[in-house]
Amino acid sequence: MDALECIKTRRTVRKFKDEAIPQETLRELISAASFSPAWKNTRVARYTVITDRAAIARIAAQGVLGNAHNAGIINGAPCLIVQSAVNKLAGYEKDGTPSTVKGDGYTMYDCGISAQSLSLAAHALGLGSVIMGIIDYDTIASIIALPEDETVTAAIAVGYPESIPACPPKYTVDEMARFI
Ligand SMILES: Cc1cc2nc3c(=O)[nH]c(=O)nc-3n(C[C@H](O)[C@H](O)[C@H](O)COP(=O)(O)O)c2cc1C
Numbered sequence: 530m531d532a533l534e535c536i537k538t539r540r541t542v543r544k545f546k547d548e549a550i551p552q553e554t555l556r557e558l559i560s561a562a563s564f565s566p567a568w569k570n571t572r573v574a575r576y577t578v579i580t581d582r583a584a585i586a587r588i589a590a591q592g593v594l595g596n597a598h599n600a601g602i603i604n605g606a607p608c609l610i611v612q613s614a615v616n617k618l619a620g621y622e623k624d625g626t627p628s629t630v631k632g633d634g635y636t637m638y639d640c641g642i643s644a645q646s647l648s649l650a651a652h653a654l655g656l657g658s659v660i661m662g663i664i665d666y667d668t669i670a671s672i673i674a675l676p677e678d679e680t681v682t683a684a685i686a687v688g689y690p691e692s693i694p695a696c697p698p699k700y701t702v703d704e705m706a707r708f709i
Pocket residue numbers: 539540541542543599659660661662663664696697
């Protein structure tokens with residue numbers, strides 16, 4: 530699969546087969562994420578790869594703000610990857626002052642790019658994934674004993690797809706861009 534095909538055929542997958550993902554495949558996902566561009570190459574994105582069923586069940590029960598939809602996805606996934614970020618590096622000068630008016634925004638910007646690299650790598654390797662933002666960041670941080678200088682940014686469920694949804698509406702080039 531070439532890069533454009535990978536980008537255009539990746540879908541958010543929310544239903545997974547009951548099949549474990551080999552450790553080397555999980556490591557390949559993180560390796561792909563590590564090649565993402567990053568603000569001044571600060572590389573703030575971090576990952577906690579969870580295959581322990583008890584930990585996954587605890588996050589589904591306590592870490593989704595009562596959102597039954599996301600709880601169901603997490604409980605049905607063989608692996609949950611929690612993305613976190615090292616605080617106050619992306620978008621900041623070495624002395625800790627923000628480099629631009631976007632302030633802390635580049636932390637999420639860089640983590641978004643990193644999550645997309647991981648999602649595309651998953652697709653290329655025959656896996657499906659869903660990035661979840663409706664989660665309780667602090668509760669998940671506590672469940673996984675996240676280091677003090679990091680903040681949870683997203684949870685990404687990964688597995689072999691049970692079914693692949695149809696492509697939802699996307700903008701055409703002319704709806705999305707102006708050429709001047
Ligand atoms: C930052 C972010 C947060 C998201 N949060 C959730 C979520 O909490 N639950 C969920 O089911 N999907 C979530 N999604 C997946 C989107 O709903 C999905 O990407 C969108 O509907 C487009 O579908 P596609 O990825 O197949 O193109 C999220 C996606 C992103 C990028």
